[in-house]
Amino acid sequence: MGGVHPIAEVLSKAAGGDFPAVDGSWQRVDPWRPGIEGVLAFTGHAWLAVDDDVSDGTLTSLSPDGYGGASNPRLVSRLAGTGWIDALDVVLVARGTGGEPRLVPRSDLRNHPRAEHATLVRSEVVTFGYAAPDDHTLVTLSTGIGGLPEVGLETDPAHEHSGADVARDALALVPEGEVVVAACAPGNARALRAFISAGYEPVASVQLWRPERDQRA
Structure with missing residues (x-):
């Protein structure tokens, strides 16, 4: 699939x-990553990224719509089959700032649970953190939703980085002006506030799954 993905x-x-x-x-639309499907919902409009083994008729029969129907748990469960389903997340967008980043590559954080989770749903995951080896603050930068750069983060409570500071520092890893996305569970209010304080704006919701369904879908 060449070119810019519709998402x-x-x-x-x-x-x-x-x-x-x-x-x-x-x-x-087509999925942006093999093996991962999902629904992206804006106010009053939605996109379903589903593989072509699911017919248009099947999708229509599940009554998706832009007013919440496309994110209906029954629809998501039907399309995922027995496969893994991720949480429903808020999608936030920001723009890279470029410049000299405070974060440095940290391959020693590659086995962090958040980095392992990123590997399940994103591509080209790279782990970053601060230079102090005892600081386990983690930032992942990967190819994520729609093929855009996606960041994830987790602060180390033993160090005094605020979530907003880390989210802001992550933007320096991306060239100036380039769109960056982040996904955050709505119930994770601390993280959501951190991203918003760092200048990220909530624009949509997303839910991902790894489908395991029979061929009758």
């Missing part, structure tokens, strides 16, 4: 304040 395009437009029409409709 990357719509998220990039949202980062500039250009949102989809609030018309209750939904669209189907």
Whole structure:
């Protein structure tokens, strides 16, 4: 699949304040990563990234719509089959700042649980942190939702980095002006506040799954 993925395009437009029409409709697109499917929902408009073994008729029969139907747990469960289903997350966008990053590559953090989780759903995951070897603050930078750069983070409580500071420092890992995404569970209010304080803006929701279904889908 060449070129810019439609999900990357719509998220990039949202980062500039250009949102989809609030018309209750939904669209189907190809998955942006083999083995990972998902639903991206904006206010009144949704995208379903589902492989072609699921027919258009099956999708329509599950009653997706842009007003929450595309994220209905029954729809997600039907499409995932017996496969793993991720939490429903808020999608936030920001722009890279470039410059001299405070974060440095930290291959010793590669086995951190958050880095391992990133590997399950994203590509080209690289782990960063601060230079002090006893500081286990983690930032992952990967190819994520729609093929855009995606960051994830976890602070080390033994050190005095605020979540907002870490989220802001992560933007320096991405060239200036390039759109960056982050996904955060809505119940993780501390992380959500940190991203917003660092300048990330919530624009949509996303839920991912690794499908394991029979061929009748």
